[in-house]
Amino acid sequence: MKHDLDIGVDKDGMLFSFSGLKPGLPHTHDELEFNLALKGQGHYLVSGRKYRLQPFSLIWLFPDEEHILYDVSDDFNMWIVVFKQSMLQAACKEIGNLPLLNSSAPEEIIRTVKPVDGISLNTLCEETLCQEDQIDLFNASLRFLLLKAWQSFQSVLHQPLHETLHPAIFRTAMLLKEGEGDEDISTISKNAGLSESHLSRLFHAQIGMSLTDYRNQQRLQRFTELFQFGKTKSMLEAALEAGFGSYAQFHRVFTQQMGASPSEHYKEISRQAQ
Numbered sequence: 001m002k003h004d005l006d007i008g009v010d011k012d013g014m015l016f017s018f019s020g021l022k023p024g025l026p027h028t029h030d031e032l033e034f035n036l037a038l039k040g041q042g043h044y045l046v047s048g049r050k051y052r053l054q055p056f057s058l059i060w061l062f063p064d065e066e067h068i069l070y071d072v073s074d075d076f077n078m079w080i081v082v083f084k085q086s087m088l089q090a091a092c093k094e095i096g097n098l099p100l101l102n103s104s105a106p107e108e109i110i111r112t113v114k115p116v117d118g119i120s121l122n123t124l125c126e127e128t129l130c131q132e133d134q135i136d137l138f139n140a141s142l143r144f145l146l147l148k149a150w151q152s153f154q155s156v157l158h159q160p161l162h163e164t165l166h167p168a169i170f171r172t173a174m175l176l177k178e179g180e181g182d183e184d185i186s187t188i189s190k191n192a193g194l195s196e197s198h199l200s201r202l203f204h205a206q207i208g209m210s211l212t213d214y215r216n217q218q219r220l221q222r223f224t225e226l227f228q229f230g231k232t233k234s235m236l237e238a239a240l241e242a243g244f245g246s247y248a249q250f251h252r253v254f255t256q257q258m259g260a261s262p263s264e265h266y267k268e269i270s271r272q273a274q
Contacts, residue, residue, distance in 0.1 A: 003029045012087035012139040019077045026068040026174050031082045033061040040076030048170045051110050056118030058153050059110040063103045079125045091143045117152035168192040169206050176215045216253045219243040
């Protein structure tokens with residue numbers, strides 16, 4: 001799925017701090033993007049490869065590379081920075097910076113930068129965001145941030161932090177993420193072209209959790225997006241639309257994952273918000 005990002009006409013890109021995990025779909029966009037992880041752990045699926053994010057991981061996402069973030073820890077936090085192609089053309093003149101003009105990714109897209117560089121880039125991101133209302137200063141800061149991030153990335157040694165996923169595992173993970181693979185595991189394995197036991201073992205080995213746990217995680221994420229504290233749907237309506245077969249199944253999975261029943265969980269959130 002291709003996303004049209006809402007970047008202002010006068011701006012060369014955008015950036016924002018990202019915490020937690022909001023439900024999403026595998027996607028691409030015309031702009032170059034980098035993410036700088038600050039806290040916690042997470043994973044990306046990028047064009048059939050799995051990448052692990054940890055503090056000061058710097059990952060580059062190129063226009064032709066379909067990507068989706070998943071399985072992040074509760075304390076996960078990172079910067080997302082996006083650059084228009086017109087700005088890249090103006091900023092990248094030296095030979096060492098030309099790879100940033102490509103639409104497809106180079107062999108290596110993720111490295112853990114030096115702590116001093118990670119701290120410096122975090123400060124630059126904060127300062128750039130503070131200048132968002134001053135267009136010329138914001139664009140100049142964004143351009144400087146791009147080149148400093150690329151310089152920091154290139155300054156560390158080769159780090160093979162990705163794992164190539166089996167095509168059937170990548171396809172299954174994407175379908176479950178999109179909510180289009182909610183059949184029983186037997187049907188999922190047939191669609192994947194693998195035996196049920198082989199699919200289950202391989203999925204757990206490559207994704208890091210069982211197929212059932214991964215599917216339930218995606219359902220809970222869709223439920224959270226659909227429910228929105230009961231503003232538009234009841235808890236039952238949101239649970240069924242998210243892919244759960246019954247309220248009882250939803251209640252069991254929610255309680256196991258969240259450590260409290262749905263009513264207890266949302267009652268506590270409401271109490272803390274007061």
